[in-house]
Amino acid sequence: xxxxxxxxxxxxxxxxxxxxxxxxxxxxxxxxxxxxxxxxxxxxxxxxxxxxxxxxxxxxxxxxxxxxxxxxxxxxxxxxxxxxxxxxxxxxxxxxxxxxxxxxxxxxxxxxxxxxxxxxxxxxxxxxxxxxxxxxxxxxxxxxxxxxxxxxxxxxxxxxxxxxxxxxxxxxxxxxxxxxxxxxxxxxxxxxxxxxxxxxxxxxxxxxxxxxxxxxxxxxxxxxxxxxxxxxxxxxxxxxxxxxxxxxxxxxxxxxxxxxxxxxxxxxxxxxxxxxxxxxxxxxxxxxxxxxxxxxxxxxxxxxxxxxxxxxxxxxxxxxxxxxxxxxxxxxxxxxxxxxxxxxxxxxxxxxxxxxxxxxxx
Amino acid sequence: xxxxxxxxxxxxxxxxxxxxxxxxxxxxxxxxxxxxxxxxxxxxxxxxxxxxxxxxxxxxxxxxxxxxxxxxxxxxxxxxxxxxxxxxxxxxxxxxxxxxxxxxxxxxxxxxxxxxxxxxxxxxxxxxxxxxxxxxxxxxxxxxxxxxxxxxxxxxxxxxxxxxxxxxxxxxxxxxxxxxxxxxxxxxxxxxxxxxxxxxxxxxxxxxxxxxxxxxxxxxxxxxxxxxxxxxxxxxxxxxxxxxxxxxxxxxxxxxxxxxxxxxxxxxxxxxxxxxxxxxxxxxxxxxxxxxxxxxxxxxxxxxxxxxxxxxxxxxxxxxxxxxxxxxxxxxxxxxxxxxxxxxxxxxxxxxxxxxxxxxxxxxxxxxxxxxx
Numbered sequence: 001x002x003x004x005x006x007x008x009x010x011x012x013x014x015x016x017x018x019x020x021x022x023x024x025x026x027x028x029x030x031x032x033x034x035x036x037x038x039x040x041x042x043x044x045x046x047x048x049x050x051x052x053x054x055x056x057x058x059x060x061x062x063x064x065x066x067x068x069x070x071x072x073x074x075x076x077x078x079x080x081x082x083x084x085x086x087x088x089x090x091x092x093x094x095x096x097x098x099x100x101x102x103x104x105x106x107x108x109x110x111x112x113x114x115x116x117x118x119x120x121x122x123x124x125x126x127x128x129x130x131x132x133x134x135x136x137x138x139x140x141x142x143x144x145x146x147x148x149x150x151x152x153x154x155x156x157x158x159x160x161x162x163x164x165x166x167x168x169x170x171x172x173x174x175x176x177x178x179x180x181x182x183x184x185x186x187x188x189x190x191x192x193x194x195x196x197x198x199x200x201x202x203x204x205x206x207x208x209x210x211x212x213x214x215x216x217x218x219x220x221x222x223x224x225x226x227x228x229x230x231x232x233x234x235x236x237x238x239x240x241x242x243x244x245x246x247x248x249x250x251x252x253x254x255x256x257x258x259x260x261x262x263x264x265x266x267x268x269x270x271x272x273x274x275x276x277x278x279x280x281x282x283x284x285x286x287x288x289x290x291x292x293x294x295x296x297x298x299x300x301x302x303x304x305x306x307x308x309x310x311x312x313x314x315x316x317x318x319x320x321x322x323x324x325x326x327x328x329x330x331x332x333x334x335x336x337x338x339x340x341x342x343x344x345x346x347x348x349x350x351x352x353x354x355x356x357x358x359x360x361x362x
Numbered sequence: 363x364x365x366x367x368x369x370x371x372x373x374x375x376x377x378x379x380x381x382x383x384x385x386x387x388x389x390x391x392x393x394x395x396x397x398x399x400x401x402x403x404x405x406x407x408x409x410x411x412x413x414x415x416x417x418x419x420x421x422x423x424x425x426x427x428x429x430x431x432x433x434x435x436x437x438x439x440x441x442x443x444x445x446x447x448x449x450x451x452x453x454x455x456x457x458x459x460x461x462x463x464x465x466x467x468x469x470x471x472x473x474x475x476x477x478x479x480x481x482x483x484x485x486x487x488x489x490x491x492x493x494x495x496x497x498x499x500x501x502x503x504x505x506x507x508x509x510x511x512x513x514x515x516x517x518x519x520x521x522x523x524x525x526x527x528x529x530x531x532x533x534x535x536x537x538x539x540x541x542x543x544x545x546x547x548x549x550x551x552x553x554x555x556x557x558x559x560x561x562x563x564x565x566x567x568x569x570x571x572x573x574x575x576x577x578x579x580x581x582x583x584x585x586x587x588x589x590x591x592x593x594x595x596x597x598x599x600x601x602x603x604x605x606x607x608x609x610x611x612x613x614x615x616x617x618x619x620x621x622x623x624x625x626x627x628x629x630x631x632x633x634x635x636x637x638x639x640x641x642x643x644x645x646x647x648x649x650x651x652x653x654x655x656x657x658x659x660x661x662x663x664x665x666x667x668x669x670x671x672x673x674x675x676x677x678x679x680x681x682x683x684x685x686x687x688x689x690x691x692x693x694x695x696x697x698x699x700x701x702x703x704x705x706x707x708x709x710x711x712x713x714x715x716x717x718x719x720x721x722x723x724x725x726x727x728x729x730x731x732x733x734x735x
Contacts, residue, residue, distance in 0.1 A: 063498040159379050163401070163716070233492060234564060242387040242490050243720050326564045327492025329717045330401055 005302045009125030036128050040117060044266060049079040051265040054312075055319055062323045089254035094156065097251065101155035106252065106259035108148030113266040115141040120273045121195050123283045123303040134195035135183055135278070139176075142229075142270055145263065146172040149231075149238065152260070153248035164247025167330055168238030171228060174337040175235075178225035179271075181345040185218040185352045186211070186278045189361065195277060202281035204289050210362040214352040219279045221341055221348070223317065226271035228333070231264065233322035237330055268318060269311065276310035283307040376404075383412045387490045387720045390730030394707070394719075401715045406708045414734040421694035426452050426526060426661045429694065433681075434520035436698055437732035439479040440674035442471045445524040447681045450605055451670035452526040455663045455685070462607075463651040464528045469607040470541065470644050471515075471523065472672075473637045477548070478507040479675035480630050480637075483727045487627065488559055490724035491568055496559055503551055510540050526661055528654025541645050545638055552634060560631060569623035573710035573722035576621060583709070584702035587677025588629040589726050593621030599673035611643045623718075626725040660689050676700055676727055700732040 004011065019028040053068065053076060060067025068075030094102065119134045119141075121127040131137050146169060153165020189211045190198040201207075208215050228235035239247040249260045276282060283303035287295045328336070355361050382393040391412035397405045417436065421429050426448065433444035446468055453460060481504040488496025508518040514534045515523040523530050559565055575585065580593035590597045598615045600608040616632045618625040663685040671680040677699025684693040703726050710726075711719040 059494075063495050064502055065498060159377070163379075163398075167401075236492065237717075240492065240717070242492060243717050245386060323495050324558070325493060326488065326559070326562060326568060327717070328564055329568060329715055331715065332564075332567055 005304070006299075007124045012125055040114070040128070044114060044117065044262075047269055048262040048265050049083060051269060051315065052082070052261070053079045054315070055265070058316065058319045059323045062320070083258065086258040087255055091254045091256060092251075094251050096157045098155035098157070101151045102251075103256075105148045105152035105155060106256045106263075108151065109145050109263040110148075110259045110266075112141060112144035112148065113263045113270060115144075116270045117266075117273075119195060120270070121199055121277065121282055122307055126283075126304065127196070130194060130196050133193045135187060135193045135198070135274075138195075138270070138274060139180055139183065142267065143172065143176050145267065148263075149248050152252070156248070156251040158251055160244045160246075161248050161250050164238045164240070164244045164250075167240075168231060168248060170330070171231070171235065171237060171333060174334055175225045175228040178221055178337060178341045178345055179229055181342070181349060182218040182222040182225065183274075183278060185214060185345070185349050188349065188352050188356055189215065190278070195282070198278055199282040199284050202284050204287055205362060206279065206281035206284070206286070208279045211352065211355070212361065214348050214355060215279065217344065217348045218352070219275070221345055222275055222279070223314070225337075225341060226275065227318055227321070228337075230267040230271055230318075232268060232318060234325035234327050235333060236322075236327060237333060240327060242327075268315060272311045272314035272318065273307075275314045276307065280310045280314075281306075282310075381719075387723060388730070389486060389723075389728060392704075392728065392730045392733065394723075396716070396719070398716070401717075403711050403714055403716060403719050406711050406719065408704055408707060410704075410734050412734065413731050415731075417735045418694050418696060421691060423690055425689055426663070426691070429691070430524060430526075431520075431522050433696070434522055435731060436696060436735060437674055437676060437679070437700065437729045438519060439482060439729055440475055440676065440679070441520045442468075442475040442523060443672050443674040444679055445522060446472065446606070447670050447672045447679055449524040449526050450672065451668050451681050451683060452661060452663065454670065455666075455668050455683075456526075456661070458527055458655055458657075460528050460655055461651040461653070462649045464653060465607040466644055466648045467529060467533055467653070468524065469611070470641060470648075471511075471521075472606070473640050473644075474507050474510060474541070476675045477634055477637050478504050478511075480634050481507075483630060483675075483724075484555060484559070487724040487727075490720045491565060493559060493562075493565075496555075499551075499554060499558060503548055506544050506547065510537065510544065513537065513540070525654065525657075527657040528652070530654075532653040533648075538645055538648065541641060545641055545645075548634075548638065552631075552638075555631060560627070565627075566624065568717070568721055569627060569725065572623045572714060572718045573626075573725065574620070574622050575706060575710060577619070579706065579709060580621065583706040585677070585706050586702065587673070587675070587699050587727075588616070588633055589626050589703055590677060591616055592618045592625040592629040594619040597678060599671050599678050603671065605672060607644060611640050613640050623721050623725040630727070662687060662689050663691070671697070674699055676729065676732070677703060696735060698732045698735065700726075700728050700730075704728055704733055 019031055023031065057067045068078035071077040071081050116138050118128040119131055119138050149168045150165045153161045153168070186207055187193055189207055190201045192198060192201070208219055231238045239249065249257055252260060283306050285298040285301060285306055287298065377398045379396050379398055380393060381396055382388040383391040388394065393409040393412060395407040395409060396403055417432050421432060430445050430448050433448055434441040436444055481500045485497040485500030511521060512518045514537050515521040575593045577594040580590045580595040585593070585595065586597045594617055596615060596617060601615045613636045616629045616636065618629060663683065665685055665687040668683045668685065669680060671678050678697065679699055680697030682695040682697065683691045686692045707722065707726070710722045
């Protein structure tokens with residue numbers, strides 16, 4: 001069994017072959033599913049906890065504070081402690097809530113974000129499924145989350161929650177368009193919707209460089225729209241603490257609240273992953289055509305670190321503007337989408353198509 | 363729900379939401395009953411009294427020295443200014459001339475109070491709009507003022523440093539140096555406020571043309587302080603009816619004409635610059651002398667009615683006393699700026715979105731204990 005940190009293809013194939021040789025096919029498939037599920041669950045929990053910690057440290061840094069520093073060195077175990085606290089907290093039952101929907105909502109939110117990770121390439125040969133419409137799948141699955149948010153707001157039987165859910169519905173449906181269209185712009189350049197091929201196509205330069213102007217516009221639009229889609233500041237109208245006192249998840253407590261909380265951070269991780277994959281080359285090291293020595297040095301950094309590094313940079317950007325900007329109003333939010341982002345996006349697609357057609361990209 | 367089903371037709375009901383008494387952006391136990399149509403606010407009905415303590419009634423059984431301590435508990439962010447109103451009233455009624463030193467120190471402390479109050483307002487205003495970072499920037503600077511207060515008056519928030527006839531104590535030897543240090547520090551830090559919030563395009567979009575109040579309406583509702591001056595109402599008591607050392611200093615009364623949330627915001631930020639100018643003029647010229655006039659232990663005001671107004675951080679604060687010549691006042695009434703400012707909220711907020719109502723509430727800078735008393 002050859003374990004290669006630069007290419008997981010052979011490693012995965014060895015395991016796959018070993019399983020299918022020793023077990024009946026159906027059992028082998030089930031075993032693989034369980035292994036992948038457990039790995040992803042662990043990854044999900046760890047990344048979620050790390051992101052909560054990272055956000056607290058980043059916002060503390062922006063706000064002249066120290067941040068968590070009591071539990072463990074530099075407070076790294078603070079989020080674990082918080083998580084244990086949330087697990088042990090009472091789940092307060094709401095008498096007038098719609099019980100089934102109320103309990104279902106957090107699961108829908110978390111499942112939607114959990115499904116989306118499956119298609120993300122973490123490294124060469126390091127993804128659960130490589131669909132030929134990977135980008136399309138991620139978009140479709142991650143937008144399921146809004147159903148959970150709407151249900152949560154509706155079933156809580158709380159006026160503030162309902163307003164939050166209404167806002168969230170309007171917001172996510174609108175911004176889905178911009179996210180989709182800016183992805184389409186990049187798909188035109190890549191010529192494929194398969195995420196592994198999109199990464200492979202960036203071997204000689206990331207799309208943000210090779211696609212120059214339209215790629216950059218698409219990146220900015222994607223960053224804005226995906227922040228809005230994940231309900232994060234300055235577009236956090238659905239929870240709007242100072243207006244709606246946490247909006248759709250006001251009535252949730254304990255682990256159900258933690259689900260919403262975790263899902264929010266994972267959604268951020270997913271959109272950051274997509275941004276890193278389609279604009280910054282995913283796990284592909286930075287290559288500059290002609291600089292052979294430089295390219296070889298860059299290749300020494302394992303792809304997984306490239307991927308994580310890029311994702312974290314995008315996440316940092318998103319945290320940065322959450323902690324700096326005031327919140328928009330609902331009508332301004334929709335105006336921004338329908339009057340500015342959407343027309344620019346449509347124009348940008350035509351520009352990109354023209355550039356690809358004429359071969360004006362690098 | 364049941365009505366709708368039994369009548370078998372859709373009935374239009376008002377969607378009523380209670381904002382408060384427990385709500386993060388009412389800054390206290392204020393309850394606003396809001397009728398909504400979608401996101402638009404149709405009517406706002408303030409319900410007061412959740413923190414009513416009967417302070418005015420209590421004052422009828424307290425001596426004048428004791429009343430001072432209760433005025434702290436009205437607008438706790440302008441504690442020093444409120445104390446001063448009662449002291450000035452007693453001094454004017456008894457025709458006592460306080461030493462120049464007292465006047466200067468009172469004015470300096472007034473302006474420090476105003477600065478601290480406006481800083482906290484700026485923190486909270488940003489937070490109302492969803493910019494959480496402002497809170498920590500504002501508190502960082504407010505801490506310096508509170509330290510100065512602590513050193514000189516012994517208390518950080520509710521100082522009760524004024525007594526009829528002067529001050530409780532002389533200033534701390536470090537006082538002058540620390541105030542000077544603070545001014546140089548804050549002159550560097552105040553532009554940061556503009557960088558973080560004033561110039562932000564989202565803030566401008568959120569506040570411009572929101573909650574318009576014309577000059578006439580401002581006068582009718584009695585909206586004073588920076589909120590009134592943003593509408594063009596020249597109501598600065600410091601300028602028009604000077605007390606303490608305000609007649610000896612040069613400063614500008616910040617006046618705008620538009621009267622929207624953004625100009626109420628601007629008025630306060632500009633006022634911070636003016637306060638620093640006042641401090642600079644006074645801090646080097648504190649005259650030598652006594653810190654208080656010797657007063658009798660029991661103060662009895664001559665029979666009659668008295669009114670004294672001062673400019674608190676949120677507007678005109680007035681004390682009315684009806685005395686029968688006893689050591690207790692017969693009747694006390696406080697004219698609190700926040701109560702009048704709140705009365706305009708339906709005029710300001712109706713027709714705007716919920717988010718705008720929060721911004722308007724923030725731009726009025728309400729302190730709830732001052733409303734309920």
